Amino acid sequence: MGSQLCNGDDFEVPEIKIKFTKLFINGQFVDAVSGKTFETRDPRTGEVIAHVAEGDKEDVDLAVKAARQAFDHGKWPRMSGYERGRIMMKLADLIEQNTEELAILDTLDAGKLFALGKLMDIPGTVHYLRYYAGAADKIHGETLKMSKEFQGYTLKEPIGVVGHIIPWNYPSGVFFLKVSPALAAGCTMVVKPAEQSPLSALYYAHLAKEAGIPDGVLNVVTGFGPTAGAAISSHMDVDKVSFTGSTEVGRLVMEAAAKSNLKSVSLELGGKSPLIIFDDADVNMAVDLANKAIFFNKGEICAAGSRIYVQEGIYDEFMKKAAENAKKWVVGDPFDPRVHQGPQVDKEQFEKVLKYIEHGKREGATLLTGGRPCGDKGYYIEPTIFTDVKEDMLIAQDEIFGPVMSLMKFKTIEEAIERANNTRYGLASGIVTKDLNIANRVSRSIRAGSIWINCYFGFDVDCPFGGYKMSGFGKDMGLHAIDKYLQVKSVVTPIYGSPWL
């Protein structure tokens, strides 16, 4: 049993005011065409926080219309990259000035740690915006080396109206991971935040307008996947959709894109990322890393290290320390600065994780620690470690998206590589070793988009992030994320009397 502070006191929950609950279309906050609203709930208690406008197809149509007008005839794509960058920088400043309020919203909506929201999530968002703001005036095409007497060059043009479908685990981070490069490129967009976490997105829309982003450029339609999300994926006038979320819904997005106007698609999906710890690792550092890899953000990270492979030489010691470490992990109110882990985002996720824990027990894995819900209200789950996990068990193959570690022993480097790659996913992977050759060999051998050596969650705005295999295609972060929102146009003209080709 991990210690719980589920009913802790002596910390202050800041005053909470929900300012923005309507759709943001063409620079205005408006009700849904239907007038409907939906509830967003606080996972600490399950209680309703606010009623938010429920966008559906008609609202998406209005938003796309506004975005299309803004793209085809508005200022935004026609500004210089420098001018777009200035406005994006202003938005970044405004976000910084409202860090606390935004952190409150994500904690309320998604159970995320308030202290980390203020320290990492919201400042990270600001960082993404500034990075892409600084790139907006550096979008280069190329002159070409033709083999006949022609001049050829490529132009990188904004692709048009973009749909972004955002998940609930990092409402602020993923919002700006998608929106920032698209803004830099000169695109206009419709964002559909997850129904579990709409609050900060609507606040960002308000700040965007204040910063000077013209009406219609950034629209936010809150609502549900099968209605508002599907309307975006299948819209005949959206030029590109970028999606982060589950593999199941990713399929639907790509299918809808194919059936409608063949819009291009990028998908960042799930993972079952392995963390491989070699005998020469510092055990304390490795335990700390492994526990963070799976318990951080309550395991609700696509790149979570959910399969921990420990070489047999240090396995027993590792196992003992991992269980101790997990027991010290404090689960409780995410506003409490002493807490390490808040509640799962909603009832559905909560039940799904508990179900996988039951699977684990039933399939014959050994429950080392945790495994039970925590407290009598809300969606808290104890940090959970299974050992004696076989590769074909559900808890070894499926993405659980909760604080459930599968801890396994390995002998040789070849075995580790084979087992690490034995998954339909390929999002991330960790390697813990001091040995240069092991690090190089294993990092080359694992089929995953991010390899973190002696660290985990080694994210950086300059570092491309995205999956191999069924973890999706397309990269977020890094300069080339902008390419997703650009079209390449080749322009060719015959030349006469040129000294060379």
Next chain:
Amino acid sequence: MGSQCNGDEFEVPEIKIKFTKLFINGQFVDAISGKTFETRDPRTGEVIAHIAEGDKGDVDLAVKAARQAFDHGKWPRMSGYERGRIMMKFADLIEQNIEELAILDSLDAGKLFTLNKLLDIPGTAHHLRYYAGAADKIHGETLKMSREFQGYTLKEPIGVVGHIIPWNFPSTMFSFKVCPALAAGCTMVVKPAEQSPLSALYYAHLAKEAGIPDGVLNVVAGFGPTAGAAISSHMDVDKVSFTGSAEVGRLVMEAAAKSNLKSVSLELGGKSPVIVFDDADLDMAVDLANKAIFFNKGEICAAGSRIYVQEGIYDAFVKKAVENAKKWVVGDPFDPRVHQGPQVDKQQFEKVLKYIEHGKREGATLLTGGRPCGDKGYYIEPTIFTDVKEDMLIAQDEIFGPVMSLMKFKTIEEAIERANNTRYGLAAGIVTKDLNIANRVSRSIRAGSIWINCYFGFDVDCPFGGYKMSGFGRDMGLHAIDKYLQVKSVVTPIYGSPWL
């Protein structure tokens, strides 16, 4: 009427079909089912050969071979330089067999024999050499991290690739897809169009001779709904690249989504505009426009099928375009005097004639052509319609035949608006001497290739691909290799580094 469908005094070279079986794991094999299908000569409609008909089971074998070759074989583990050497050898072998390959594409797809020998087949060798030279220059980047970490990206081959190739440029399309994928270190299964399987199987033979290891390049001839669909929906294919119609492109993307979420690139159709301004040289413009739509019997995705001529030169243009079209010789593609061979098969032939009927029924004016040509095979006269309204089928749909829609415009704004009034966005041509018009219009047209005072300005270093419903992804150019690469980021903490 400008047709010479029954000319003589030219030699049709001796034709021998050497390769008619599937090429899997380095061997020519029958289809598991034992079935074959007929490939026909569009000059006569007669059967040329019986080809092994690959289906799901054969695709499974091919993918297995490609997977083995990728996961455990030499090809991805060679240096880029070594792959490049073998690709260069492959190019040499193609050059040594130009005539035979040219014959196959003329037989299969009705393409002009002289042009195959002069352009298509040498172009294939050129593509191979271009990408062979790029194979050892595939670079990742070191990154500028904002904390004490070292980060770099590796560009790794994506794995087993499926290529679904169309029939209009069997050799060129084969090389567009196969060459960058080989350079990247991928292994692949190619499904050539059922109308034109012959040269693909010959290339497979030459690939083996060149030293491409077994399993790296597999060719499964067959039909779209069977072999093609098996590739798009295969759980062990990492990427599919498709060139063909928008209708089938949808099916490919859907199948990819429903199976293993493989990444997809699509090069689809077009309804590309050519905009001719008043200051154009009339003869040059007419020649350009006629080539844009009649070249390769209009069977080009990037064909300039909508010709917009500014009113100042419109009447003179119309007169010359018709004269020019009447001089266009339709006939046996082996005849060096012929400009236009037959449409590829009966289905395409009937489709084009149907659109011509639509055009007449919708009220466009038929200036020249409009009828089939000769009494056998699939020949169609070069056809020009005027008085075409933007909402007519012949102005919106891709006809894929020698049918020009000729329209008049007044202002540059009108030209831009009408040029963009299409669901497609593959290419566009602009004819003007004026620098500012050229720059403004090239920026304003939403299409992937803009050809100024030329048309079909293709070059292996120049990316080609569409906007809008013409697809996504680019062939040719260095970055075509990216379609066959994965980006891997590797991050390690660093200690005591003087700078980030």
